[in-house]
Amino acid sequence: PLQQVDVDAADQLAGLMRQWAPQPIDMRWLAPEHLLGALQEAAPTGVRDADPAFWMARLEALRLSNRPDQFDETAIDYCVTYEVSPPSWERARCQVRASNASASTSTPSMSMVSEVSSSFLDTGMLDDGQPQQQLATVELSGQLAGDISGTLSQLDRKLGASTLVHVSCARLIRVDFIAAGDLLNWVLSKQTENRSITFIEAHRLVALFFGAMGINEHARVQVPRD
Template sequence: MVRAFQPHPDLEEAAILFAHGDLEGARTRLLEQLVQSLSATPRDEDKVCRLWHAMLDWCRATGDEDTFEPLAIDYAEHFGRSAPLWSSLPARLGQTALAGAVRKDPGKRQFLWSSPALLTVGAVTALRASQEDAPQPWCMSWLRLVAIDDAALLPLTRLCTAWADSEGQFVLSDAGKLLQLLEQQTPVGESHRPAAWWLLRMAVLRLVHRMDAYEQVALDYCVTYEVSPPSWVEPACHCIVQEEGEADVSVLHEASLQSVQAGAVLPQEGAAPGAMPVGQGLAGVIEGDAQPWLDALGAQARRGQVLEISCANLIRLDFVAAGSVLNWAAEMQNHGHELRFTQLHQLVAAFFHIIGIHEHATVQAVAA
């Protein structure tokens, strides 16, 4: 039986920071959480082990042997067993150790986000973090959305409100999936349901400039909870909405189009030096469009056989690359293929879960 990776919630923030190139930020967060876990009473040894292993994986992924050695010695003393062996992923690929922040100019690629089936707090955090550093227009697809975790309602409401208050340009494809879900979760007169769903629905309607619908929902909210609803405030953002299918970004102002065209990623740009698509797996630092890698992998797929994708040499993917992998995995699943991503280090494996790749493929991490 294949054992799938189950991420610890405390890895999410560090995984997001790492994916977006803030290597020092991820390191700091992991060390803070490790120290807090070691000091906790009672101590959760499973949590300590997961965080410690993630920190060791961070060292190997970045090639930081100086930090790895004392951590490995302390690990062995604490758990009474050998620590994972030292191995530098950059060195395997003929590269030097990574600097504290390895980030491409965000103006070089277009922002494309695809909602996972279950939208969690981690997914909202990842969306916000990636969108903040990306160029406009910000394109989002809601095609795969099925449910929103209750804990994600408030963060998503705040994010939609901030977007509406900004002067940003948003492009929403298959937005009907989001609007229908919110409508289903806000039946009039059922005050036992969380009001957070109503507040999110009004925030989304404001984002997409639907004042009439907002006013009706606000009235229904008032009737249901017998409290005054938030007043309509004219949004400052520009938003293109397509309820079914992909929105046409070409209707944006010409200046926006030039920004998008400047962001087009050349096929080879997603691969780090020393790591190019070869068909067996994913490797190096993959930023932007991961399609060259996925095309090479897809050529190996056979129906009825599990396609194992080795990630033993994968250092990190950014949000855009992970989105490409998510879309590809979903498409492969729809065509009857079974995928298995193997030998991921803890931070990338956790990021795969945040993005939603585990919903369409088995994700396996290197054992602690």
């Protein structure tokens, strides 16, 4: 089995896989875990001296083999290691069949536009006569990818005069780096409006990504309890 990959091979392999991605070809990979393991061993998380070519080859292999969750986890590790943004997930057109899987790894179609819904709690009075803060609850779902200014504008129209904003992420599948940057800027703009933002029911990977992007420094991020 494959045990080691050198830098030149990793660089050329990443380039080759980028060429394969948009092509309507069908491939069969035998024991791809050996390749992924060798690439990970060559560039562990947190080791900045390791050549980024190993990371690029690993990310491309995960993309071609249709593993978006592992791709995002690896992308976060890359971000933490080098403090730069890695490539965003893009659906590959080619199909890869792994030796240990009977089904194709062709990526299913996924919506690139998030849904937005909202609900409001009526403003009331506390026992001591002080008014409660108005709470707006909105939802993000599906995928957030690329420029999401339109989606964020929809959120803004739902907020009204609320000073507390809960953003439900229960149905949010993933967020790419461009969208996360837009979301961070949105959170910062809400801070200037004296609004408090809390992302609720965020899946673990989404919460980790928010942390890597610094969103959790300006908003609360809550994950579901086990």
